[in-house]
Amino acid sequence: MSDSAINDNDLVLLYLKQHKSWLIRIKKGEKTHTHAGFIEHNAIIGKEFGSSVESSTGKTFRLLKPTIADFLMRFSRPTQVVYPKDLGMIAAWTGLSPGKIVVESGTGSGALTAFMANLVRPNGHVYTYEIREEFMEVAKKNLQKVGLLDYVTTTKKDAKEGIDIKDADIAIIDVGDPWTLVESFKNALKGSGMLATISPTMNQAEKITAELLEKGFIDVWTVELISRELEARTGMTRPSMRMIGHTAYITFARKGV
Amino acid sequence: MSDSAINDNDLVLLYLKQHKSWLIRIKKGEKTHTHAGFIEHNAIIGKEFGSSVESSTGKTFRLLKPTIADFLMRFSRPTQVVYPKDLGMIAAWTGLSPGKIVVESGTGSGALTAFMANLVRPNGHVYTYEIREEFMEVAKKNLQKVGLLDYVTTTKKDAKEGIDIKDADIAIIDVGDPWTLVESFKNALKGSGMLATISPTMNQAEKITAELLEKGFIDVWTVELISRELEARTGMTRPSMRMIGHTAYITFARKGV
Amino acid sequence: MSDSAINDNDLVLLYLKQHKSWLIRIKKGEKTHTHAGFIEHNAIIGKEFGSSVESSTGKTFRLLKPTIADFLMRFSRPTQVVYPKDLGMIAAWTGLSPGKIVVESGTGSGALTAFMANLVRPNGHVYTYEIREEFMEVAKKNLQKVGLLDYVTTTKKDAKEGIDIKDADIAIIDVGDPWTLVESFKNALKGSGMLATISPTMNQAEKITAELLEKGFIDVWTVELISRELEARTGMTRPSMRMIGHTAYITFARKGV
């Protein structure tokens, strides 16, 4: 069986069309039911990633190998998701990469945590703080499922009471009142270390900016990314009429000493 | 001297204000001249990253540790730069992360190459193809400067004649006629492998999309990210009046088999 | 009865909340049914515009005097609607105003026709051409309903065969193949007269631009307006998450002689 063949217990993205796919774990003898018919897992085992299978109603499903983005958008989530565009911008601007030490609060569903853990592997680490027990448990399960729990330390704690980490490279604040955590996270960062906060409203962006400047952070700026799909069809190309209007403002800063 | 102190030969980002900074290498006895006065490197050595120094005219410059984004935006570049927002989106959507094997053409200034090499370290690799000798030389120097050349193999070759890599995880096409490389890059990818192309114009996005569908790629879609800075000031917050109108369309696809 | 009181036979916009309203004509003894209960027209007659009425289920509906935009968005329409943002931009840029002579094709539902007729009144006029009989009939009924038919001449004709008007101030092309009408509409315009075309796709914008330049038009440019609602709520203001991604490109030009 080829290396790229699908085995029992593999995770597979059953893809019908854009915005219509299912992330499943293959189990010998089981079936997956969709509005477009059911699919026998036995018919999937042994096929190559990238190939296809027919459902009971004759629809073609493609068998894709899920990427981190596929996982994140499907995490069990008690909280707002962070979109790939925003995850990517945070990674690109903060310099998230192998070896980096990251501190984060809150953990939420662990989606942002997982994304970061996946990039700081194998020698970096994410220390994440969450006050709600039930969120932390969901996040741990999500991280376990994608095999990234080894690169993460989850702590049930209100980060504004201070955290034990020192000399972190990157700090991420994703809570409703980010300004309350600036002092703790400043202490956790090394000089010139990067901080990013995620704010759905402009009032939060305004308030966190004032607090960051007050606490001596440098290069403080805020950006939002507007994602616009292009329907590229020969002779009739245009931006999609469907569009997400807003996700979040991201405020970046570097620690001054 | 503290671990986070600046040493001779270190790279430092001299930061005056947003959109006004200089990336310099510290050399004992040298000076850096700016429109806001000159700065003695000797006055920088021994200071901590995140601290500040005064120029000859009394202006305060912050001493920041450059991130990968700081480097990329300042690469010597014979070609169009790829912006952090676009780099990040490519990373997030393709699943770029440690261990991945990436094929790319063209190399250009090596900025995208460097960004990717930085993320696939230490066990992944970027194989990059460029037909113009002089671009390849610039790229190599840029990669050397940021210490990432070990994770990159540069080859002077027209990728449309075929490339030797097999089972790559990710393929990136950043040339003016991306459709000419689809066949070669399809052969280089493993089943379900991710491909991304970068197209300044809608016509390119239209043409590459048709070619990808024709060649059996799956989940083909195109997006552009519009970056909007928010000027977050207490009681007078608004989007910035300055804005980059457009950078590029990114088309994503996965290899069907 | 006050001048601003609602009379039998008046048009009223029954407003429940944003994006949830009904445009009705008041008829003594009738009822209007909504998902939030029914409303007796007799309970409306004699009330002032701006006041409110309760439905059978106790919901409050406001009684608003419909504006031209309220009408246009609710025209019977065999074709794509033109949004207020685009109508307004066409008016502002072409100088649409009382006394102007306008030529238009196609008529479609007559929404754009009505908007323009409302602005060129009382001494201007809109000459509109449509090849599909059934569209022209719908448009006439729509124009009749809003009392603007006197300022419009509708003609069933393929405008590319030439039209009889000379020295028009403004020409509007809103058909799928706008380039076929440029010659006719150039002949109808006075020197320096304004032309605007509405194109859903970039390919149409590209093709009409080439044709306009080829035919000697001046100041040819294309714009799209992206409409972004702001949810302005004390302490939690942010752009709306719902958004229309794209409506149309508008290409403007002036006739060269």
Next chain:
Amino acid sequence: MSDSAINDNDLVLLYLKQHKSWLIRIKKGEKTHTHAGFIEHNAIIGKEFGSSVESSTGKTFRLLKPTIADFLMRFSRPTQVVYPKDLGMIAAWTGLSPGKIVVESGTGSGALTAFMANLVRPNGHVYTYEIREEFMEVAKKNLQKVGLLDYVTTTKKDAKEGIDIKDADIAIIDVGDPWTLVESFKNALKGSGMLATISPTMNQAEKITAELLEKGFIDVWTVELISRELEARTGMTRPSMRMIGHTAYITFARKGV
């Protein structure tokens, strides 16, 4: 001499290329100097609008008949300009058209005043209030120049002290603290009358929204229009890289009684 020929004393838009034009008044014997050479007015007189003339350096300038938008963008202005996209949206949404009675504060340079006066002609009227004498004088001169002063009554007064107009159709507030004028303008409007305010910042939009709801206004909503130029060139079409990032939020409401 043809009706569309240019006469002494006419206003002409000397057009060199997009974003490069001059609005001049033709004076027998005079010259206009530009960076691309000078142009003799005598060479312009008698030519048709839409035709061209050569400058002393051999550059071709087109002779265009200025529209209201051409005037407004060039008004002497002590204050921020209102852009055509925003003017148009205000017109389309408030139902600005011949016969409407409009109240406005402040007058500023009179650009918005002129735009509205041009649309409510000949039987409508704009009543505009301004506290700064010098602005009012500039506005009057601007209105005189475009021949619209007959349709405007300018009053030097702080509108928050109350205004004498009753039963206006439309109220426009374009001042830094729009919430202070809501009471006065509510009294001036008829029931269900339309109000629009123009706010550069999100904080202003937030505060005026709260005040409008507090004062019983209905259908209160806020929008910003993002204008994106498309560079439509055969085979290489893309959004322009230059773009204005932000102009203003427009908040609309209707008077409840």
